[in-house]
Amino acid sequence: MRGQQKMRFQLTAVGLACATLLAGCGGGGGGKGNDAGMAQSVSFPFPGGSKVAVPPAVATITLKATASSGGPITYVSNTPATCSVSGDTLSLLKSGECSVNANQAGGDGYAAATARQLFVVPKNDQGxxxxxxxxxxxxxxxxxxxxxxxxxxxxxxxxxxxxxxxxxxxxxxxxxxxxxxxxxxxxxxxxxxxxxxxxxxxxxxxxxxxEGPALTFTGGYRPTDSWRTAEAGKIEGYSSSGAQNTVADDGSTFTFRMDKRSSAAGFGGYYGLRFYAATLENLVAGANTLAGVRIDSQKAIKFNMLMNPEMITAQKTELRVWLYLGHYANNCNVVLEKFMTPVFSPSVQGLQEQSVDLKSFTVQSSCGLSNLDVWDELQNYPIAKLEFNVPGINDQVPTAGTDIYTTSVTMGKITFK
Missing domain, CATH: 2.60.40.1080 (Immunoglobulin-like)
Known part of the structure; x- marks a missing residue:
């Protein structure tokens, strides 16, 4: 029985190949003796990818098949309840499988030929x-x-x-x-x-x-890909000069360092770090970003960090924290902001946990929207990207007789709890 099924499948596959590409699989031994005419093929590029539209709108696709003979193509829908054809326009009526044939009728010495495309019409996401x-x-x-x-x-x-x-x-x-x-x-x-x-x-x-559970934005970093979190979120660093980054061998920390040379103190400068949520490369262009951390009962963002001693001595530890939300409007994403001064204990050599109340954030970018409520935004849209930057960098010479200014920050895990 299993052998018979295999034979039927092989015959069906051969028959489909004939129907799809050639004028006919029958007919004689050599060219001129073939009553069916010369074989031709139909090239039918994949037309799928578009989502079904919400009525009364209808999503349409222009079909673009061509025949090797150069003859005209006609299209037929095999699934008219899902997709219909008028001329070379395919209308997507509802989600499901759409099957379309591109036919060339033959003539002028060519036999008829057909190619078929089968694809799924996806639904729209709702949230x-x-x-x-x-x-x-x-x-x-x-x-x-x-x-x-x-x-x-x-x-x-x-x-x-x-x-x-x-x-x-x-x-x-x-x-x-x-x-x-x-x-x-x-x-x-x-x-x-x-x-x-x-x-x-x-x-x-x-x-x-x-107590509510903690949400992890990143639990670590990839030593083999130093610009990516352990959760495969992209990391971006920027600075006024001389930036470099390192990741601990065990992936527990990410250090971003900037060196700058100057003949005098007080030259200024800037630097910052951006961390994307798991698997994200960028925010979605032109629409809401659905990926990221969605705040539930969590009250604070907690992050483990340490600034270099020169930064702390110079009292340049003020930090800006920006939360980029998935909320898109007017060509931008809503961003929440908090200015804070990390607390570092002189007796602790290493990372120290910082905690910032989420309700203490303010709206940094409203994207032209009015009356935005911070807590509503956090509840209704995911945090897709985090940014840490400093209003002013260290401008003290770290070692007497040198002109190298060093600013660095080491980050550990970032959670919401």
Whole structure:
């Protein structure tokens, strides 16, 4: 039985190859004796990649097949419920498999030929927003949550809320009831459709004495690729001159150092570091960035760092922290900012943890939007990129008789908790 199936498959594959490329597989022994005409081929470039549009809009693709004979091409959809053809225009009607034939009818000494393309028409992504974590709740409290979808009025699909921790909290409609100490884990789900993928968003609400989990932005760095985090996020460094970076052999630290020569103190300069979220190379161009760390019940950004002794002695340790959010508008991404002065203990030789309250950040770039709320932005959009930079660098000579000025910072893990 298995051998028969294999033989049928081979015959089918041969038949398809004939139908796809040649005028016909039958007919005589040599050229002039072939009643079917000369063989020709059809080149049919892949037309897929576009997502289905949301009605009443329709996504279209111009088909561009050519025949080796130079004859005209006609197109036929084998899946008209998913995609239809008019002339050389393919209309994507809903998500699913789209199959299209490009046909050349033959003539002028050529036999007919056909090529087929089969591809998937993808759905649009939708995201759930306005599902803010209400923060730590006492046992017995009731909380209303009202998540909404980025698809908005484009769909009529309701958002359902469920809990995976029924002993800690219960859900009735959009009301959460806190039952016991622990973490109340609730998920908002919006069903998909022919045009949208299903969307989910989970929130973890501490109840009673429980504490929320930590989120890791980066747990380390790659010694073999010194401009990348352990999570494969890109690292960018910039400075006014002489920059170099090193990564510890165990990947625990990333050191960025700038040397600059000057004949006098107070020459100025700048430097900074940018860390992208896991796997990110850049922010998405022209749209929201969905990848990154989504703040839930976390209250602070915590990072392990150390500045060089000259920087600390010169009291040039003020630091700017920028959080680049996935929120895109008016050709830019919303950025939150915090000026802070790291605390270093003279008795500690090595990294020291710094902690900055997330609610103490302000809006550095609003992208032309008004009335932005920091906590709403953090709850509704991921942190896709972090930047640490200094308003003023070390301008003290580190060693008598030299003119080399050194500014450096060593970073360890970065988390939200």
């Amino acid at each position: 759930i927003w306005r599902f803010a974590n209400p923060g730590t709740q006492p046992v017995g409290a009731s909380v209303q949550v009202t998540p909404a979808s980025t698809a908005g009025s484009l769909t009529d699909f309701p958002i359902s809320i469920t809990t995976s921790s029924p002993t800690v909290c219960s859900v009735t409609g959009t009301t959460l009831k806190m039952l016991a100490d622990g973490l109340c884990v609730v998920t908002a789900t919006q069903a998909g459709s022919d045009f949208f993928n299903e969307a989910t968003l989970t929130k973890t609400i501490p109840v009673g004495a429980a």
